[in-house]
Amino acid sequence: MRLMVYSHDAFGLGNIRRMLAICQYLVQTVPDITILVVSGSPALHSLRLPSGVDYIKLPCVGRDQAGELTVKFLETEVQETIKLRSEIILAAATNFKPDLFLVDKKPDGLQGELKDTLAYVKANHPATKLVLLLRDILDCSDVTIQQWQRCNYYQLVEWLYDQVWVIGTRQIFDVCQEYAFPKVIADKVRFCGYIRRSSSGISRSTLRSQLGIQPQDAFVLVTAGGGGDGFELIEAYLMGLAEEKNYPGQLKSLIVSGPEMPLNQRQALLRLSTKHTNVQIREFTDDLINYMSAADLVVSMAGHNTISEILSLRKRAIVVPRVAPVAEQWIRAERMAKLGLFKVIHPQHLTAHRLIQTVLDELxxxxxxxxxxxxxxxxxxxxxxxxxxxxxxxxxACSFRSSFHSDQIPHLATADR
Structure with a gap:
């Protein structure tokens, strides 16, 4: 069985980590499956890939502070880079010949870079199943509906995709209702629940001992996910520690800033951290789930993966979600906080004093x-x-013949997210 996975990853680590969790489970449970991941994640080479999974790394693109698409490392134009990525993806599908093609989030890929591949698969390998994978929340309803209408995503999913797998629950966020899916698409939707993540390898007590944390100490893990927009959260936490005087014992912290945090911001945080003897700071770890298991409290943003890990481990947490350029994290955090799953602070209300006081109260x-x-x-x-x-x-599938071409796919306008 051959599975091809597409994850564009223009920002953060969430998409690729979610996809790799799925890949790892499948290679452990499905005999003779082989998986090819195609992704632009700059952290892909740092993540552990299980046996049976290989990857093709696409040239990196990202977004600037205004949300505009940029090329990360190559001295090339955005559209030139998208064309290159598109041709690499098509070559991969042509030669790998997957039985199932799993596409993350964007039905036509980043900037439509999957159009040629989708047309090729339908024309030449009509037995190949196409599945769209969506996280629980994309953005607020109005924005998402407008984007799907503008980019003709509704028609594209209706025409090409066999199923839509939603990593979430209808009870927390019903994508069919919130995003006005017509019946023909709603019938393809499968709510999967959230991905359970488990700590492995090193034990909680051993890890705490390695970090110099005594049994009576409180251990707080602070994580900003990919780190691209996590500076304010970590800065507020470090500044709040200067006010911390009331905790009855040692309060020790591990901060993981994230590999996508700009260098000048990482350096500023390192300077702040040197004022606190009980703080350790790291750029990245592939063992975040183990550190989270060892912690007494987690302070984080509200990315889909981080929240899934918090829920899997049933950890006490304080969440400060991103609210721009998309509202996804805020919607998730607000709805889950109302269920009592964790505490939430809106970033507009984030101060050093408020954050550290909430930390002390939770502990x-x-x-x-x-x-x-x-x-x-x-x-x-x-x-x-x-x-x-x-x-x-x-x-x-007899509805598609060898005469199917990319120009028969509905017009796909440039997506802005």
Missing amino acids: VAPDLTQSLQVDMQALPRILNYLSWLLSDHQTV
Whole structure:
């Protein structure tokens, strides 16, 4: 069985880490599966890939502070780079010949870079199943509906995709209702629940000992995900530590700034951290789930993966979500905070004093997270959906013929997210 995975990753680590979690589960549970990941994530080479998974690295693109698409490393124009990425993806699909092509978030890829590949697959390998993977929340309803209408995503999903897998639950955010999916698309949607993440390898006690944390100490993990916009959160935490005088014991902290934080910001945080003897700061770790397991409290943003890890471990957490350029993190944080899953601070209300006081309050408050229940069965459900789709994968879909070309795909306007 051959699975090809596309993850554009113009910003952050969330998309690629979510996709690799799915890949790891599948290679552990499906005999004789081989997976090819195609991604532009700059951190891909730093992440652990299980046996049975290989990758093709696309040239990196990102977004500036205004949200505009930029080329990260090459001295090339954006459209020139997108063309290069598009041709690499097409070559990969042509030669790999996947039984199932799993596309993350964007039905036509970043800036439409999947158009030629989708047309090629439908024309030459009509038995190949196409699946769109969506995280629980994309953006607020109005913005997402306008984008899907403008980019003809509704028609594209209706025409080309066999299923839509949503990593989330209808109870927290019903994408079919919120994003006005017509019935023909809603019928393709499968709510999977959230991805359960487990710590592995080193034990909680051993890890705390290695960090110099005594049993009576409080250990706070501060993570900004990819780190591209996490400076204010970490700065507020470090400045708040200067006010911390009331905790009855040692308060020790590990800060993971993220590999995408600009160098000047990382250096500023390092200077701030030297004022605190009980603070360690790192740029990146591939063992974040283990550090989270060892922590008494997590301070983070509200990215889909980070929240999934918090929920998997049932950790007490204080979440400061991103609110721009998309509202996804704020919507997720607000809805889950109302369920009592963690505390949330709107970034407009973030101050050093407020953050550290919330940290101290949470450390001494009763831990109620163990009694909370969230559907974390995404991985076994994905396995079931994949098995069902491919149980008859030799059957040829007769609605597409070899005359199918990319210009027959509905006009795909340039996406702005």
